[in-house]
Amino acid sequence: MSTANGDAKHSRSPSVVYSEVQSSRLKTSLPLPSVLKSSFHVVDGPKSSASGNPDQIAKLFPNLFGQPSVSLKPGGSLPEKSLKIGVVLSGGQAPGGHNVISGIFDYLQTRAHGSTMYGFKGGPAGIMKCKYVKLNGDIVYHYRNQGGFDMICSGRDKIETPEQFKEAQETVKKLDLDGLVVIGGDDSNTNACLLAENFRANNLKTRVIGCPKTIDGDLKCKEVPTSFGFDTACKIYSEMIGNLMVDARSTGKYYHFVRLMGRAASHITLECALQTHPNIAIIGEEVAAQKQTLKSVTDYITNIICKRAVAGFNYGIILIPEGLIDFIPEVQSLIGELNEIIAHDTIDKEGTWKKKLRSQSHELFQILPKTIQEQLLLERDPHGNVQVAKIESEKMLIQMVESELEKRKKEGKYEKDFKGQPHFFGYEGRCGLPSKFDSNYCYALGHCAAALLHSGKTGLISSVENLGAPVENWTIGGTTLTSLMDVERRHGKFKPVIKKAMVELEGAPFKKFASMRGDWSLKNRYINPGPVQFVGPSADILNHTLRLELGAKAGG
């Protein structure tokens, strides 16, 4: 196996110039929960089960199923030994990833002298191909409190086939790894657990610990209150949304339609709404629960615009989750039918092909803006399928609202001129400098992962709790990954999955939003959070979602 590795070059050499803010963040020391500041021992909890279908999970993870979650308690001690630890970043970037690595590194430096740390390059592919960089203090230092994943980069490959597991085994044997930390989302943590099971089944000494990463905020449970990156991304998007609100109020003539990153769940949209108080925020989970149509979403927006016009406001802010279309059942049907038709028929200009659509789908297709119709028919992925991800839903909604308002204008029900401005906030937020919360949280997650490996644990996800308290009172532990799992049937086989945490319509964040949105829609309760601060009291603000969920937990 070719490696071309070693103490490889890294992209931020000491010659790279940092901005003032980057430098000040580099130099900022990070607080630790008190249990990590002196001696500690690891306490096992009760036997665990699974999130669903425990029998199937037990079959899939015969070596790991049922093992207890654990917590770190003061006093006692762990064995004095040096460790060889690998770390990998998996999937899309999230602010704070570098601090998880810093946390692992600093733990090894102070508590496991003589340890070695490897960073696998480019995600899980780096494990399979044994591409790595040996991490030393000089490299790690230059990424402390910095955004992005560029220290070792990331990738979206999965370790799935028997051959791929074999490759992973060879790598961890070759590097003589005591442990591997997988930093990723729901899929990556499922993969981490499969690796832990596989290594244990093959009598390899390598333990595997996961860390919860995703700006989407959809990897969380009781013991893992939030995934890192969500706090920062929402704050960056909210800065921009807040600025647009001031712009809208100042000019008095634009409706800004803001699409926000996050396909599967609408946590980002909900959090940004709680931070900024837009006139409208569409939450995908509610659209799905109410089986709304594209027409009903359009009408909902249009009705508020008309009411606002009467109240004298010809401007506003509307937030839309990136995955909106995926939440509307009729759109899913239409796309399914279109894929079939495109595969087997000719799309003739006269539109006779449309007769093959079911009547509901035909109606929907007819009300879509022409540009969207064309996009659906012309742009395909390599498998010939319609590319839903490419649809700019904010532009689609602007056009649909525009048509509806034209209609109402003719009926004398609307008198203003509607001007929609589309925006998409995505890449700008996922690589920002981590907020103070994400910096501290990630540093604790990293220490926690290293401590779990040091104490010989495997198949756990790093769990830092009590996040509403000052850092020093945060609690530290590991939750069994199997306890987060359920199964899904794919191609006739049961696959383990950690189900994505969707926005709960009965949860505290959505309920707070629902109680206020009527007021926001007609009055302008805009809040401009401003740029993320790293110094002063505003640096310590916790995002609403986490605060409300912690409050609800404390209250219940």
Added chain:
Amino acid sequence: MSTANGDAKHSRSPSVVYSEVQSSRLKTSLPLPSVLKSSFHVVDGPKSSASGNPDQIAKLFPNLFGQPSVSLKPGGSLPEKSLKIGVVLSGGQAPGGHNVISGIFDYLQTRAHGSTMYGFKGGPAGIMKCKYVKLNGDIVYHYRNQGGFDMICSGRDKIETPEQFKEAQETVKKLDLDGLVVIGGDDSNTNACLLAENFRANNLKTRVIGCPKTIDGDLKCKEVPTSFGFDTACKIYSEMIGNLMVDARSTGKYYHFVRLMGRAASHITLECALQTHPNIAIIGEEVAAQKQTLKSVTDYITNIICKRAVAGFNYGIILIPEGLIDFIPEVQSLIGELNEIIAHDTIDKEGTWKKKLRSQSHELFQILPKTIQEQLLLERDPHGNVQVAKIESEKMLIQMVESELEKRKKEGKYEKDFKGQPHFFGYEGRCGLPSKFDSNYCYALGHCAAALLHSGKTGLISSVENLGAPVENWTIGGTTLTSLMDVERRHGKFKPVIKKAMVELEGAPFKKFASMRGDWSLKNRYINPGPVQFVGPSADILNHTLRLELGAKAGG
């Protein structure tokens, strides 16, 4: 004349919730230049002339031409009297506008007891229609250090016709105004000077003072080192660009094409380049000076992408000024010809109409992406003209680069997969919370404007200099607006204009950029400025353009 005015409602009542950062900015007290902290008197400079065609300017401004610019010096005193002052915001928003108003207000409170201040609503139309709000401490307080123009809003109307001047006269007579402060860009300050001349010619007591506002940074001269808003907007855009750089380096697969607000001049693009070190930044003034074609701009970008591919980089950041197309002479020709053809001929599907294009224009049209061709032919403004402003130049360039790379791929000269991501940063930046510099600069500009009115001056623009020094050492004065003017011939008549300050290819900022861009293009010298900070040393950073221009002035 109907007024419907008085102590009118304002949009940010005390019941409005501010974010933590907004609140902390509200409470932050603002430093003043030392000359404004004790007694001062106004010293006249030498007789002034004009920027060009002094004879014509003298004819256009018989009452004002030749008057001296002035400066404030310590000692002495101004008459004790109360004043009635109006203020108007004109044109697009720029961060800091509210602090100009706060500065005027605070000056009147402390130095001209019993004064009254009126804010004209919705820009110059507010003057003509006598729509105003009487500003009191409660209103003004709620906008201190806040972004946007929403205290009294703005507008783009001009006071041009004799009837409109008459309306303005009636308003200032009705309100018995001693002075009027016009906060705006080059056009608005020209308009301010015309008003000053008109009021003087009609023996009205109302004096008029201008203030330099525009995020575009194209209103500046020796005595007015910068326009407010430029600093903040560039810092907000640079935060986003810096994040995209980290994203690009982390994923290693995207070219981000970022279009930046600012049609006329490329100062914003240049400043953001100096702050972030992109791989490519296109400066419109250079494109125009070198008479570049769209093809040569495309080739320039494509060549660097190919060289980067050889160096192992399949990603990058490219900055484009919003007004790029306006700088390319051949595009201007094509659009002129298209307007003619559209007005007189039929655009037939077969394309026989294309024969009417000159051969160079025909060639250009043929290499344009299909979507841009359609846009040019289909979307017209109310006068039937092609809408250049609607062309998303970042998307156009992505498509053109893509085609060129396809071609080179077939020729074996390029082997990677090119993925372009378009971005437009505009509205997000022009309404952000003002940076510490813009907050302080605007507060001083406001005090300065009020002091000039207090000392009976008219036809001046508020001039705050020595901006590289601590605020206390800033110097304060007024520059005659006629000295900034030249004439343009329009419809057979001479019109006074303040020429926009374009990026000077021999100026220090461009020269610095030009000396570094070769290095940036192939190596990755990215800098991530991070979010604007209001506390700590990074809050005091001055933008590069201003710093370099001040340095060059000091050096020369």
